[in-house]
Amino acid sequence: MQTIRLKLKEEITSGNAKIPIDVDSLTPDKLFGKNEAEIKAVKVWWGNREENTGDLFDVSVEGEAGSVEEVKIVMEGDLSRVKHIGDGMKAGEIEAIGDVDMHCGAMMTGGKITVRGNADCWAGREMRGGELIIEGDAGDNLCAMYRGEMTGMTGGKVTVGGNAGECAGQYMAGGEILIKGNTSILTGLNMKGGKITIEGDAVMPGADMTGGEITVKGKVLDMMPSFRFVGTTTIEGEEYKKYIGDLAMTEKRAKGVLYVR
Amino acid sequence: MIKMGAKVNLISGRTIVQGQNLDNKLSEEYFNEVATCELNKADMERLGVAADGHVKVKTSFGEVVVKAKEKGGTPEGVVFIPMGPWANALVSGNTHGAGMPQYKGIDAEIEPTEEEVLRIKDLMKTYME
Amino acid sequence: MVEITDVVCSLCGCVCDDIVVEVEDNKVTKVKGACAVGKSKLMGHGRIESPAIRENGELRDCSYDEAIKEAAEILAAARRPLLYGWSSTVCEADKVGIELAEEIGAVIDNTASVCHGPSVLAIQDVGLPSCTLGEVKNRADLVIYWGANPAAAHANHMKRYSYISKGYWTEEGKKNKKLIVVDVRKTATAKMADVFLQIEQGKDYLVFSALRALLYGYEDVVPEVVGGIPKKDLLETVKMMKEAKFGIIFFGMGVTHTRGRHNNIVNAIQTTRAAHTHTKFNIMPMRGHYNVAGINQVCTWETGYPFAVDLSRGYAWYNPGEQSATDLLIRRECDAALFIASDPGAHFPGESIRHLAKIPVIQIDPFPNPTTEFANVVIPTAISGIEAEGNVYRMDNIPIRLRKLVDTEYMADEEILERILEEVRAIKEKEGE
């Protein structure tokens, strides 16, 4: 196993302006095989200038890795303006200690990211595989698509310990999302496949869905007026109402399933 | 039911006079039009505020004092402040991943007050502290 | 006295181009044919008199040269500059602005982001079945205003283009047309309506979905009341939509500013598409500023995207909600800002204004306003459409050329920006040496 520690230097985010750093170049697969000096020289974007990783982060490397799977990156410091953590990552592990900024785990295809805090918007955007664990809250557009695309998450597993923001799982086509808290409006908007479970409450879930499955274990506020009630079902010993929808997409396309307690 | 410190739904938007003074925001006319809060008659009465009486409106994001103004057609429990600096003192900057703050439909509290309505320059000064 | 005809109004997205103006001693003295708001604009207001730079908290008058140089130095040094506004000026200036943004690796955003930006996001999801305003004038027998109050915000809209106008198949004006208004408040526009649907605040999304289900024939699933509107009124609305020969939905910030934002518009457009399976149906955003559609157009053909464009890496990355002005400010992301033809001091949430007091701010505008209160460099400019000409796009994306009515000593936006760009390039060249 190899552990690469990247600790954001304090002065980077202590000024009047908190300018974000994009770290899509710092994934286990991209750092695998590099020594400490080489990692320090990897370029990251900080605003409109490219900087050396070593100038923004304190970098230390412990152990050896025989494969990408054995690489673990631990990110520390004020990560609230560190964007694209694990964006596009293929394998290995990232642990982010604290709140992270947008696009964490976007387009990841494999490996595991654990966020020990909250994650801002677009975490898991267009995720294809791997695992993303957010111990705190997730922002808006969790696991959604990029602007204009008609496909969001297609694979992998995402767990949110707290609440999720608006439009979680928009255009989701596969994979699984578990949200232990509540979700804001329009979870599973345009969903066409995969599975979302919300342990808390949800507002207007399932709008325009054409496939996939949403289960709301808490309350549904503002239930969509275009779903058809088709009977009751027992899940894990509890009785749920089963709806299909969204009929606003026409009956032919309304193949989404919504379970409400 | 509106009473002291009562919860209302705050919306903002355009008015003709606000539009006429878009290029003239430091004017008296703009102040008189935009530093106001429109409520329906019943809400005015329940709140115990007279026309041109002052009200303090508070949200999780800020508070501001404006003049109360009666306006028919406004539903009970909804208050309207013309778009501009006074309304915006109450608006959240969180755009929920859309770039757009929620200028309409903000949970607010409203109460009569004796405090003065801040002029535009003084209102701006509060942001510089 | 000189009378100028076919004057183009540079106030709102209606861009009325049949205004008659009288000019005497290089001043507009009379305006005919404009609405109250447009007239007020054309008649003019007090101006920023001189370029100025803030020193020790006070603005000190200076020359254009000095202000432009100071602005260039601020922008060239910035790591994450924001260039915002662009909708109350002409496309020629917008083009220079985009070039400047590219040169300094800035985020460039325009007022759409707090106006109809959500509509743009919606169009990117589902497209926009629409038309020019003349189509509405000639053909529409059903006009729907949803979350829009043209009587206050676009006062000539109904008269020139929609409910009251007369056209080829609508020669009797409103006599053979129907008007539906959907709003939270009974506005002046709502008072004219054949049907007024008073919607519960923040429930637009649900009502659109209910209408779609009804338009597709699933009456059985729709509950008795949706968003405060009884089902029978929804059924009546759907009947009117189906029976119309040509329907149009105009929507405003009542929909874009409220819970659901862009997804409300997606649903409005989906409703239009559902109606289109029965008859001709179109939809159009009630764009606010006279050239907000224009900056979206120029920004799109030059960068690929309409607003909230981040050029920090030298190419365009687009993500409203991340690179839009309000987000950058509330997240304290930017370290310098240039505002042109817009007034964030008046129109941004207080929370985001706070950051502006802490970073260098450049303001380019003809008029003093709340933004002036914290600007570090203030550059007065000629008023487009009165003192300078140029291209603008009406709310239906029809390009019209603003006319110049009077002479001025003030520099035009385009020239100021070109000068700043020139200075920035000179600074960068020097640094490169």
Add this chain to the structure above:
Amino acid sequence: MVEELLIRNGVVYDPINGVNGEKKDICIRDGKVVEEVRNPKVIDAEGRVVMPGGVDIHAHIAGGKVNAGRLFRPEDGRKGREAKTKVCRAQSGYSVPNTFATGYRYAKMGYTFVMEAAMPPLAARHTHEEMVDIPILDNAAMPLIDNNWMTMDYVKSGDTDLLAAYIAWMVKATKGYGVKVVNPGGTEAWAWAKNCDLNDAVPYFDVTPAEIVKSLAVANEKFEMPHSIHVHGNMLGHPGNYKVTTSTYDLVKGITPYRDRPTMHATHTQFHSYGGTTWRDFESKAGAIADYVNKNEHVSIDLGSVILGDTTTMTADGPMEYSLYQITGRKWTNHDVELETGSGITPFLYSGKVSVHTIQWAIGQELALLIKDPWKLALTTDHPNAGPFIGYPIIISMLMSKRRRDESAADMHKVIYDRAELPSIDREYDLYEIAIITRGMTAKTLGLHEHGKGHLGVGADADVAIYDMSPEEHDAGKIQKAFLNTKYTIKGGEVVVKDGEVVAAPAGRTFFVTPECDSKLMEEMLVDLKAKFEHYYSVSFNNYPVQDAYVPNPYEIKAPWRS
């Protein structure tokens, strides 16, 4: 200072001047081809293929619907991102590239002139604003004049002189190049959510599309117009439409053109060469169309050949785009333009695994291979409808290599062997023929050869493409690569591309035609036109014509009235 350039020892293909693969020097001074030079900079083109700058006869590169396509497809924008350089502005987009990328990418393929194929007159300023922002390329745009109420009124009254006056005013007011026709009558019908076949009456106007086409052709030939009417016929994209297509060609058969060119250019013919009755029994009728073109002289065509992959379809043919959107369920934008035209846009994916797309793919190439005389056809993809222009080199390599076609067909839906002719065609294009369908024919058909475009004779514009390939090259992959990125592209005597990189990006020029019409006729027409503005347009008459400011680098071509 005199700027001189000598391109030495290239193998030149200049069909307009009958030069077929001759080793030749090309002398350039002050942006023009000249007899000889004295003290030139020298470009060594030894053994390489040299052609005049490419001339694209039909592409959608600028204007309202192109930009609406960009605006609603940020997912396309993210595909072609390139950072700015010292010379180039930032680039984005694949099927709907930004204006800068459009200029650079065409120039890299050796093109120096592109015709924007559809300009809604009311939004002409928009088209011009974008064309000015397309670097390097000279360009022009054709205003849509077929669904206009004025046109239909004069077609109904049978007054082709007044129709000609209207054309003259419109082409001049829009700073346009010629008469564009798109789904005549059908686009007006679409304003009521209807459509028109060739002989259907247009709702409320009591004329047929056939009458519109014929009258416009007659009126167009009353002037010395450089180009014929440019027609996108009715029923585009409908199975069985090939009969509508040939019937449309027949309409202009007896009309005498002003010079030796056809009376109709029929565009993106692939979309109009369909057999069958539904998508189920859909088949190629390229053979029937080719047969017609082979036997007649009054029609020229361009291909509209398919490039497999995702693209953005866009046309003034509103009802067609609606049909397409109903098939895919993807996003759909529509924009009807008062008294004139309309447009629709929807994304589309051409897949070699889908039978219909496979046949469409075959048809475009079949047309090129079955029409015997290459002077009758032009290479296009109707960018971006059948695919983006950046795919031209793929089509060139297909036309030049039977082997490449066979290999591609083997990977596609097997329907290609049953309902298309392509696998049985052996013909291969040579470089001379490629030069014809990409510059010679297109320049001539547009009348641009008389204005320095599409050839390398003395006096021509010094627009030259030098491809990094030998004339003997037969490897389709190498041919494709060479045609995608030139060794050099020279525009107006300036090297703009070197080794596949843009090294200079000068502004292009806008070409426009000014038809000259009898003033009495014009006055009479204006009475009718002003009434339309007074009552029905939403823009005033005086604010309508495109001001000179929109065409900062003008090239005017006068088209006198033929008395």
